[in-house]
C-alpha cells in the first residue's frame with residue numbers, strides 16, 4: 294500500500310520549530326501520512342460519515358464526536374471487554390474506555406445480566422424499585438457517606454450539589470479550580486485570566502450570564518489564593534476533582550487536600566469532591582484511598598458499569614441542612630431531579646456494579662497493569678531522552694509533554710501539544726490501540742490484558758522512533774547553537 298501525505302486540519306498546518314521537544318515538520322509529515330493511512334483502512338467508516346452528514350450536526354450524533362483528530366469519525370460496530378470492533382472489522386485494545394465510563398470493561402457480564410433481568414419488568418415508573426434499600430446500603434458501604442441520591446449524569450449530580458450547598462449555606466458563590474471540568478455545569482465554566490480576573494470560559498457557547506457574578510476559580514495547588522478566596526466568607530461550596538483530570542492530569546501537592554478541608558471548614562464552606570473520573574484511583578475512589586472527608590461526594594460514568602446513571606452522597610449534617618431547607622418550602626417544584634433518573638434499570642446496574650464488578654480484586658488487577666504501563670513509559674522516556682513526564686492516579690495515567698508534572702491547569706495546558714497528541718493518537722489508532730481524545734490518557738480495566746499493555750508500549754516506542762532521527766538532529770542543532 295503506498296502512503297502519500299494527507300492534508301492536515303487547519304491549525305496544525307504551517308507551524309514551524311519544535312513542539313514538546315520534537316520538530317514540527319517531522320510531526321506534520323507523520324500526521325499527514327497517518328491521516329492517509331486512516332482513510333485507506335476505514336472505507337466503511339468514511340462512507341457512513343458521508344451519509345451521516347445529511348442529518349447530524351457535524352456528521353455525528355453528538356458534536357464533539359468529531360474531535361478525535363481522525364480525518365472522519367471512526368464508526369464502531371461493537372464493544373466487549375476491553376476491545377472495540379469498528380465497522381471495517383478492525384479491533385482495538387481500548388485504553389480510553391469511554392473516558393472512564395467503561396472503566397470496568399464494556400458490557401461487564403454482571404451488568405448485562407442485571408439489565409436483562411430488569412428489561413421486561415418496566416423501564417421507568419417514577420417509583421423506587423425493590424432494589425433501592427440494598428443499593429443505598431452498598432453506596433454507603435463503598436464510599437463512606439451515609440446519604441444518597443441518584444441522577445442521570447454526573448453533570449446533573451454536580452448541579453444538584455451546588456444548588457443544595459447554596460440553599461443550605463444561604464450563600465450564592467461557588468469556587469472551582471481554574472481549568473476544571475465538571476460536565477455541563479455552567480457554574481464551573483469560569484477561567485482565571487492573565488490579569489487575575491475571573492471570566493466566562495473561552496469557547497462557552499450561548500451563555501448570557503456573567504458567571505463571575507456567582508462563581509470564581511483559583512489555581513489548583515495554590516494555597517494562598519484558596520485561603521484568600523474562602524476567607525471572604527462568601528462561598529457556599531468548593532467543587533473539586535481530587536486530582537484534576539480534564540486539563541491533562543494535575544496531582545495535588547502534599548498537604549493540599551488537608552488545607553482544602555481545613556480552610557473550607559474554617560470558613561463555613563461545603564466541600565464537594567467530584568470523583569467521576571477518579572473512581573479509577575482505588576476502591577472507594579480517591580476519597581477513601583486518601584482519607585478525604587468531603588461534605589458531598591459525586592460519581593458518574595462508571596458508577597453503574599457504564600449504564601447512564603450518577604450518584605451524589607452527603608454527610609448527616611448536610612442531610613439535616615437539606616431537610617431544614619425543605620421544611621421552609623412547599624413540597625415539590627425544587628427544580629432538581631429529572632424524570633428518568635433512578636429508574637429501575639439504573640438501580641439494577643448500580644447494584645450489580647457495586648456488589649459484583651467494582652471489587653477489591655478488580656482494582657488490584659487494574660493497578661498491577663497500570664504500574665506495568667507506568668514503568669514502561671518511564672523506561673521509554675529515559676531511553677529516547679524525551680523531555681516528558683508520566684502522571685498516574687491509580688489505574689489511569691497520562692504522558693505529559695513537559696519535563697515536570699504541572700502544578701495547575703494553566704501549566705498543564707501550556708505543556709500540551711495538539712499536533713503531537715493528534716499524531717501519536719492516530720498512529721496508535723491505525724495500529725489497533727485507542728487512547729483518549731483531547732489528551733493522551735490511558736486507563737486499564739479488569740479485562741485489559743498484559744499483552745495489550747505491552748503492545749501499547751511497543752507502539753509508542755515505534756512512533757517515537759519514527760521521530761528519533763529528527764530528535765537527534767535537534768540535539769545536534771542545539772549543541773551547535
Ligand SMILES: Cc1ncc(COP(=O)(O)O)c(C=O)c1O
Pocket residue numbers: 392446447448449451474475476477534539567568569570593594
Ligand atoms: C470530573 C467530571 N465530572 C463530571 C463530568 C460530567 O459527566 P457527564 O458527562 O456524564 O455528565 C465529567 C465528564 O467528563 C467529569 O470529567
